[in-house]
Amino acid sequence: xxxxxxxxxxxxxxxxxxxxxxxxxxxxxxxxxxxxxxxxMLLVLPSLLLGLLYxxxxxxxxxxxxxxxxxxxxxxxxxIFPFVVMFLVTSIAMLRERTSGTxxxxxxxxxxxxxxxxxxxxxxxxxxxxxxxVTVGVATTVYDLEVTGSVWxxxxxxxxDAVLGVAxxxxxxxFARSEFQAVQFMPVIVLPQxxxxxxxxxxxxxxxxxxxxxxxxxxxxxxxxxxxVGRSAEATGTMWADVGIVAGAALLALALAAATLxxxxx
Amino acid sequence: MDAxxxxxxxxxxxxxxxxxxxxxxxxxxxxxxxxxxxxSGKSTLMRALVGVQRVRSGTVTVLxxxxxxxxxxxxxxxxTQAPSVYADLTVxxxxxxxxxxxxxxxxxxxxxxxxxxxxxxxxxLVADLSGGQxxxxxxxxxxxxxxxxxxxxEPTVGLDPVLRVELWEQFHALARAGTTLVVxxxxxxxxxxxxxxxxxxxxxxxxxxxxxxxxxxxxxDDLEAAFLNVVRAREGSPA
Ligand SMILES: Nc1ncnc2c1ncn2[C@@H]1O[C@H](COP(=O)(O)OP(=O)(O)OP(=O)(O)O)[C@@H](O)[C@H]1O
Ligand SMILES: [Mg+2]
Numbered sequence: 001x002x003x004x005x006x007x008x009x010x011x012x013x014x015x016x017x018x019x020x021x022x023x024x025x026x027x028x029x030x031x032x033x034x035x036x037x038x039x040x041m042l043l044v045l046p047s048l049l050l051g052l053l054y055x056x057x058x059x060x061x062x063x064x065x066x067x068x069x070x071x072x073x074x075x076x077x078x079x080i081f082p083f084v085v086m087f088l089v090t091s092i093a094m095l096r097e098r099t100s101g102t103x104x105x106x107x108x109x110x111x112x113x114x115x116x117x118x119x120x121x122x123x124x125x126x127x128x129x130x131x132x133x134v135t136v137g138v139a140t141t142v143y144d145l146e147v148t149g150s151v152w153x154x155x156x157x158x159x160x161d162a163v164l165g166v167a168x169x170x171x172x173x174x175f176a177r178s179e180f181q182a183v184q185f186m187p188v189i190v191l192p193q194x195x196x197x198x199x200x201x202x203x204x205x206x207x208x209x210x211x212x213x214x215x216x217x218x219x220x221x222x223x224x225x226x227x228x229v230g231r232s233a234e235a236t237g238t239m240w241a242d243v244g245i246v247a248g249a250a251l252l253a254l255a256l257a258a259a260t261l262x263x264x265x266x
Numbered sequence: 267m268d269a270x271x272x273x274x275x276x277x278x279x280x281x282x283x284x285x286x287x288x289x290x291x292x293x294x295x296x297x298x299x300x301x302x303x304x305x306s307g308k309s310t311l312m313r314a315l316v317g318v319q320r321v322r323s324g325t326v327t328v329l330x331x332x333x334x335x336x337x338x339x340x341x342x343x344x345x346t347q348a349p350s351v352y353a354d355l356t357v358x359x360x361x362x363x364x365x366x367x368x369x370x371x372x373x374x375x376x377x378x379x380x381x382x383x384x385x386x387x388x389x390x391l392v393a394d395l396s397g398g399q400x401x402x403x404x405x406x407x408x409x410x411x412x413x414x415x416x417x418x419x420e421p422t423v424g425l426d427p428v429l430r431v432e433l434w435e436q437f438h439a440l441a442r443a444g445t446t447l448v449v450x451x452x453x454x455x456x457x458x459x460x461x462x463x464x465x466x467x468x469x470x471x472x473x474x475x476x477x478x479x480x481x482x483x484x485x486x487d488d489l490e491a492a493f494l495n496v497v498r499a500r501e502g503s504p505a
Contacts, residue, residue, distance in 0.1 A: 023366035031354045034391065101350030108316045108344045109367045263334065264320040266279055
């Protein structure tokens with residue numbers, strides 16, 4: 001007997017199709033391509049903001065033997081910009097998908113929920129890669145940012161951070177009923193991670209419980225990974241572990257987002 | 267052969283019981299019209315057919331499988347009432363994306379765009395289209411999958427008479443080729459173009475009929491008048 005009575009998850013979110021994932025990523029990138037101003041802002045804004053930080057600390061003397069404040073803060077910001085920007089862009093994009101009815105329609109096509117979400121991750125992750133190359137390039141040449149390790153590792157960490165932002169944005173958008181709500185998820189999700197990541201106050205100096213909270217926030221590991229690259233010429237084991245944790249957190253958030261995306265709604 | 271079998275379907279939306287227990291079948295290879303006043307539950311029923319509506323109880327079987335099951339998704343096309351296409355993509359890009367989801371190529375996408383009369387606007391952003399053109403772009407994105415069942419929620423709203431006739435001719439051509447169509451409308455003159463009619467009122471099936479039978483039952487050649495006569499007869503008679 002066929003039945004459609006319950007809302008049991010009749011279709012697993014796990015039916016992955018690389019073809020449908022890339023088709024979706026291509027579609028999202030095509031949408032982006034039609035929006036020239038957004039592309040310009042994505043590529044240029046982080047560099048401009050970093051420039052402001054550079055000017056802020058340019059003439060502040062540093063203790064001999066210590067890294068300059070801009071080197072420390074600027075490097076960290078290379079990981080935080082893509083995280084924040086992609087979180088916002090994704091949660092708005094997904095909300096638009098919901099309110100325009102295209103999401104409902106997609107759910108009636110062969111594309112699986114995970115294909116859809118991974119497509120977003122792939123699309124905005126690629127955009128973030130381009131953004132990171134530009135920002136890291138400008139930072140190291142124009143602003144003389146000192147990075148002891150490879151700048152490509154910085155780019156890699158920035159991209160993983162961006163994917164984390166995408167994944168959390170997709171997850172957050174499931175709980176937003178309006179644009180106003182979606183935008184307010186940004187400070188809720190982003191600011192605590194920023195406050196506790198070890199940039200404002202070194203983690204060793206935090207109260208024990210705050211340090212414990214900081215331990216479970218993924219951005220903490222992204223910032224630690226960047227600091228490792230800033231310090232050592234060779235990629236360290238700690239750095240790779242940190243990158244793994246951030247990537248794992250992103251995958252977990254994506255899986256949760258797929259699980260909270262209901263095919264049937266009331 | 268029935269393409270759709272609905273048995274005792276109950277749907278609640280919010281606190282309201284929108285469909286209090288519907289049963290009917292939809293014959294394959296025919297155009298079935300779903301008619302009823304605004305708020306009567308047409309869109310809700312169509313959502314149940316494509317498997318995106320949470321249902322309280324009852325069964326919906328589509329092409330021999332439970333509505334919404336994974337195997338059906340390449341065989342069922344759905345056009346929502348409000349055009350659901352990407353406003354920031356061109357018509358062609360929209361059609362090609364949906365074509366890709368259904369495993370079809372660019373050629374099928376371009377053909378679907380031409381079929382809805384948008385070949386000249388294919389390179390235009392959907393945001394820059396007129397309301398009627400947007401609706402047709404949305405239709406093209408369902409046609410492109412060449413589905414066995416097409417569920418169309420008010421596809422002809424906002425279209426001029428010429429286009430409307432053309433689209434209805436296309437629906438019948440699809441039906442002749444074996445496609446099953448369920449088309450909702452709240453204008454009775456479209457009812458005349460359907461092979462079968464399901465008349466919905468407050469979520470209940472008022473009549474499961476054909477245009478000819480409705481004219482006879484309602485004692486009028488005008489379908490609108492016939493429909494009203496049937497409604498009055500129902501409400502006048504004791505339950
Ligand atoms: N998301 C929702 N939450 C709660 N109630 C809803 C929701 N959507 C629709 N309804 C209610 O369900 C009933 C049926 O709505 P439905 O959209 O199915 O009607 P319809 O026949 O398609 O109307 P129209 O011809 O205006 O499109 C209406 O009373 C409506 O108020
Ligand atoms: Mg409707």
